Amino acid sequence: xxxxxxxxxxxxxxxxxxxxxxxxxxxxxxxxxxxxxxxxxxxxxxxxxxxxxxxxxxxxxxxxxxxxxxxxxxxxxxxxxxxxxxxxxxxxxxxxxxxxxxxxxxxxxxxxxxxxxxxxxxxxxxxxxxxxxxxxxxxxxxxxxxxxxxxxxxxxxxxxxxxxxxxxxxxxxxxxxxxxxxxxxxxxxxxxxxxxxxxxxxxxxxxxxxxxxxxxxxxxxxxxxxxxxxxxxxxxxxxxxxxxxxxxxxxxxxxxxxxxxxxxxxxxxxxxxxxxxxxxxxxxxxxxxxxxxxxxxxxxxxxxxxxxxxxxxxxxxxxxxxxxxxxxxxxxxxxxxxxxxxxxxxxxxxxxxxxxxxxxxxxxxxxxxxxxxxxxxxxxxxxxxxxxxxxxxxxxxxxxxxxxxxxxxxxxxxxxxxxxxxxxxxxxxxxxxxxxxxxxxxxxxxxxxxxxxxxxxxxxxxxxxxxxxxxxxxxxxxxxxxxxxx
Amino acid sequence: xxxxxxxxxxxxxxxxxxxxxxxxxxxxxxxxxxxxxxxxxxxxxxxxxxxxxxxxxxxxxxxxxxxxxxxxxxxxxxxxxxxxxxxxxxxxxxxxxxxxxxxxxxxxxxxxxxxxxxxxxxxxxxxxxxxxxxxxxxxxxxxxxxxxxxxxxxxxxxxxxxxxxxxxxxxxxxxxxxxxxxxxxxxxxxxxxxxxxxxxxxxxxxxxxxxxxxxxxxxxxxxxxxxxxxxxxxxxxxxxxxxxxxxxxxxxxxxxxxxxxxxxxxxxxxxxxxxxxxxxxxxxxxxxxxxxxxxxxxxxxxxxxxxxxxxxxxxxxxxxxxxxxxxxxxxxxxxxxxxxxxxxxxxxxxxxxxxxxxxxxxxxxxxxxxxxxxxxxxxxxxxxxxxxxxxxxxxxxxxxxxxxxxxxxxxxxxxxxxxxxxxxxxxxxxxxxxxxxxxxxxxxxxxxxxxxxxxxx
Numbered sequence: 001x002x003x004x005x006x007x008x009x010x011x012x013x014x015x016x017x018x019x020x021x022x023x024x025x026x027x028x029x030x031x032x033x034x035x036x037x038x039x040x041x042x043x044x045x046x047x048x049x050x051x052x053x054x055x056x057x058x059x060x061x062x063x064x065x066x067x068x069x070x071x072x073x074x075x076x077x078x079x080x081x082x083x084x085x086x087x088x089x090x091x092x093x094x095x096x097x098x099x100x101x102x103x104x105x106x107x108x109x110x111x112x113x114x115x116x117x118x119x120x121x122x123x124x125x126x127x128x129x130x131x132x133x134x135x136x137x138x139x140x141x142x143x144x145x146x147x148x149x150x151x152x153x154x155x156x157x158x159x160x161x162x163x164x165x166x167x168x169x170x171x172x173x174x175x176x177x178x179x180x181x182x183x184x185x186x187x188x189x190x191x192x193x194x195x196x197x198x199x200x201x202x203x204x205x206x207x208x209x210x211x212x213x214x215x216x217x218x219x220x221x222x223x224x225x226x227x228x229x230x231x232x233x234x235x236x237x238x239x240x241x242x243x244x245x246x247x248x249x250x251x252x253x254x255x256x257x258x259x260x261x262x263x264x265x266x267x268x269x270x271x272x273x274x275x276x277x278x279x280x281x282x283x284x285x286x287x288x289x290x291x292x293x294x295x296x297x298x299x300x301x302x303x304x305x306x307x308x309x310x311x312x313x314x315x316x317x318x319x320x321x322x323x324x325x326x327x328x329x330x331x332x333x334x335x336x337x338x339x340x341x342x343x344x345x346x347x348x349x350x351x352x353x354x355x356x357x358x359x360x361x362x363x364x365x366x367x368x369x370x371x372x373x374x375x376x377x378x379x380x381x382x383x384x385x386x387x388x389x390x391x392x393x394x395x396x397x398x399x400x401x402x403x404x405x406x407x408x409x410x411x412x413x414x415x416x417x418x419x420x421x422x423x424x425x426x427x428x429x430x431x432x433x434x435x436x437x438x439x440x441x442x443x444x445x446x447x448x449x450x451x452x453x454x455x456x457x458x459x460x461x462x463x464x465x466x467x468x469x470x471x472x473x474x475x476x477x478x479x480x481x482x483x484x485x486x
Numbered sequence: 487x488x489x490x491x492x493x494x495x496x497x498x499x500x501x502x503x504x505x506x507x508x509x510x511x512x513x514x515x516x517x518x519x520x521x522x523x524x525x526x527x528x529x530x531x532x533x534x535x536x537x538x539x540x541x542x543x544x545x546x547x548x549x550x551x552x553x554x555x556x557x558x559x560x561x562x563x564x565x566x567x568x569x570x571x572x573x574x575x576x577x578x579x580x581x582x583x584x585x586x587x588x589x590x591x592x593x594x595x596x597x598x599x600x601x602x603x604x605x606x607x608x609x610x611x612x613x614x615x616x617x618x619x620x621x622x623x624x625x626x627x628x629x630x631x632x633x634x635x636x637x638x639x640x641x642x643x644x645x646x647x648x649x650x651x652x653x654x655x656x657x658x659x660x661x662x663x664x665x666x667x668x669x670x671x672x673x674x675x676x677x678x679x680x681x682x683x684x685x686x687x688x689x690x691x692x693x694x695x696x697x698x699x700x701x702x703x704x705x706x707x708x709x710x711x712x713x714x715x716x717x718x719x720x721x722x723x724x725x726x727x728x729x730x731x732x733x734x735x736x737x738x739x740x741x742x743x744x745x746x747x748x749x750x751x752x753x754x755x756x757x758x759x760x761x762x763x764x765x766x767x768x769x770x771x772x773x774x775x776x777x778x779x780x781x782x783x784x785x786x787x788x789x790x791x792x793x794x795x796x797x798x799x800x801x802x803x804x805x806x807x808x809x810x811x812x813x814x815x816x817x818x819x820x821x822x823x824x825x826x827x828x829x830x831x832x833x834x835x836x837x838x839x840x841x842x843x844x845x846x847x848x849x850x851x852x853x854x855x856x857x858x859x860x861x862x863x864x865x866x867x868x869x870x871x872x873x874x875x876x877x878x879x880x881x882x883x884x885x886x887x888x889x890x891x892x893x894x895x896x897x898x899x900x901x902x903x904x905x906x907x908x909x910x911x912x913x914x915x916x917x918x919x920x921x922x923x924x925x926x927x928x929x930x931x932x933x934x935x936x937x938x939x940x941x942x943x
């Protein structure tokens with residue numbers, strides 16, 4: 001029984017005269033506002049914000065929330081996004097007084113606990129990555145990419161080299177080439193080979209003398225460990241270039257292999273993926289980066305250092321690229337990552353990856369019987385199946401399957417990415433699902449492939465809406481209430 | 487471990503189905519020499535109780551508004567957050583959901599983002615808003631990128647010296663290495679020098695960045711600056727304080743082409759600086775250049791009103807290196823908090839909040855200026871909720887350290903940003919500060935001055 005009013009907008013629910021907040025009376029001697037601020041600066045019209053009671057606001061947003069699938073309510077096998085369970089303890093601990101309410105300009109003497117936490121986390125991220133220096137400042141994975149590429153640019157400048165090219169496989173996240181471009185580099189794409197790895201011939205052909213950085217996702221977006229990793233890294237280093245690891249898929253290799261050990265000079269983490277920070281409907285995440293020693297001087301300022309018994313923010317970094325974000329970074333997300341890592345310890349972290357990889361391979365072993373997995377029998381934390389054959393034979397697309405899964409209470413996998421697999425269906429179970437859930441998912445997936453094509457084209461059937469007209473949305477954009485071009 | 491499901495029996499059954507005899511065998515694709523041969527050197531596992539004790543101990547080493555009255559500002563503010571904001575935003579259906587790529591099962595988030603865009607347009611008087619960016623500082627950098635990409639002939643970026651120093655540092659980081667010239671106009675009296683703006687802005691100027699209320703709390707004559715900027719066919723970017731718009735004219739009414747803000751003060755805690763909320767709103771003409779996520783209204787196949795992520799052809803997952811920005815996320819949860827906050831306050835509540843800040847800040851400025859060793863610095867300029875004081879004895883650090891002992895986070899020393907202001911500090915007064923606290927801070931500063939600083943508030 002759905003609340004029909006829940007589709008109304010705040011502006012439609014608004015009634016002039018209502019409010020949800022009563023502020024205290026002004027306890028200082030009041031002066032006419034025009035005596036404090038010249039009238040020409042003061043607004044002469046009332047804001048057009050909605051007017052509602054607290055109960056109306058609570059009902060509105062509570063009803064909205066019920067229209068979302070979420071990790072707390074549904075299985076979310078969304079490839080490349082690592083939608084694992086978000087532990088409740090982390091939410092409470094990140095909200096403790098003395099953690100959640102610190103001002104970023106408090107004197108160091110008053111935030112020793114916070115600085116200790118951040119200092120330890122820098123060390124933890126370095127240990128997991130095998131890269132000794134860390135900056136917690138970037139605000140998201142893509143921001144980490146951009147920051148690291150700026151670090152690389154500054155490094156090359158410092159040694160008097162003008163390098164312009166950033167290489168990235170065609171299966172990489174779109175943020176890689178976009179970040180490269182924003183950092184002033186030219187992004188060049190490398191082909192994938194039939195097995196989904198880097199096409200070594202294409203790589204060698206494009207490995208020019210002015211290569212600055214190779215960006216590589218390993219494990220890859222196909223869920224494969226790049227088997228030529230050593231050779232690739234050695235070749236880039238031999239040319240004087242740097243290797244950047246897109247850490248989106250770190251969930252597969254915690255405590256098993258470290259990017260610094262397999263050739264990376266720089267990497268970013270996605271704490272909202274690997275370390276269970278909730279995705280929040282699209283954010284916030286964070287994008288801490290770890291780098292090799294020689295790049296440390298160029299990291300953004302400040303970093304946390306330990307000076308005797310005290311923790312300090314070090315701003316005295318003359319070679320630093322500067323600052324990429326205000327204040328310290330997305331501390332709230334970092335606190336959750338810290339709690340998550342301490343909840344596991346070294347053995348537990350390894351078990352996360354083992355179980356994530358076990359779950360993925362188990363799903364792969366079941367799914368491959370009815371949906372081909374073009375790139376192999378074995379995977380890391382995720383794999384990419386293809387509905388190419390189904391589409392050819394019965395007109396059923398990856399999108400149809402994804403949409404129909406919604407009817408059965410499963411979130412759709414990532415579809416149509418990477419672009420290198422036709423009708424791609426990218427599945428990542430994560431370690432926080434049970435065998436029973438995985439079995440139910442496989443059975444449902446199989447059942448869907450047997451269903452009537454027409455039924456699938458019109459799916460989902462049970463959700464509040466179905467198959468919105470996205471073309472119309474883009475063609476005549478209506479981006480706010482009461483302001484739509486018809 | 488509490489979050490793992492697989493029992494040894496499950497593992498056994500799954501390995502059998504896969505056709506291997508150990509989990510180890512699943513990692514065979516990682517070459518032996520690339521594997522870690524030891525355990526990670528990390529602290530040992532902690533249960534929930536131990537972890538709670540550990541975090542509580544760390545938290546206990548920090549001063550906070552619970553232990554100290556907070557008069558700190560400079561871009562992060564101790565505003566009040568109504569309980570309904572926390573209660574609603576902490577619903578798992580909001581905070582454990584993903585980017586709404588599947589609109590059928592994300593209408594809650596999509597509608598909330600669409601409402602956020604609507605509320606931000608109403609608040610700013612601008613045509614368009616995206617669904618948020620990282621924070622106020624990087625949003626400003628994105629605004630400059632957008633202006634530079636819009637094909638205006640000039641390549642120079644003019645930034646007023648009253649813009650938040652950290653935001654200016656971000657601009658330097660983003661643009662200096664790209665060879666884009668950033669011209670800073672030094673501030674004189676804590677406010678932009680219009681004559682200098684007139685003199686600096688010319689045909690080569692691409693955009694002008696102004697912040698109002700500015701870093702010192704001062705209110706800029708944005709309308710006058712807009713006139714100069716537009717005369718030169720350049721883009722005006724205004725960074726603003728969202729709470730101030732309960733009283734002040736909106737960026738859209740003043741002539742801003744792009745408006746950006748740090749939005750955490752709309753219903754989110756200070757969190758030692760993050761995560762925050764980067765607000766960005768702009769004129770219609772930027773519609774296909776606006777970075778980040780955007781939600782649009784449309785209809786589903788049954789003709790029902792609904793919402794989807796739209797204009798994705800600007801984005802990196804489609805355009806890769808040709809995207810308008812590399813940003814592939816928004817601050818969904820914090821945009822949600824801002825929406826709930828604005829919905830709760832409404833126009834009257836926001837106006838009252840802004841008025842309380844202004845009244846109390848002005849009272850505090852008068853009161854603190856009465857302390858013998860303190861004097862107001864930009865006394866002639868109008869200000870909103872922050873102002874600058876000078877310690878005539880030139881010992882800001884000492885003064886504030888003693889005030890801390892008495893239970894006050896008394897201000898932000900400005901020497902770290904402006905060496906010539908080593909004897910100055912910035913004081914912020916939000917609606918949360920009471921007359922009693924303000925009076926007690928003034929009394930404490932007086933006592934410190936007279937040498938008997940041991941009295942607590």
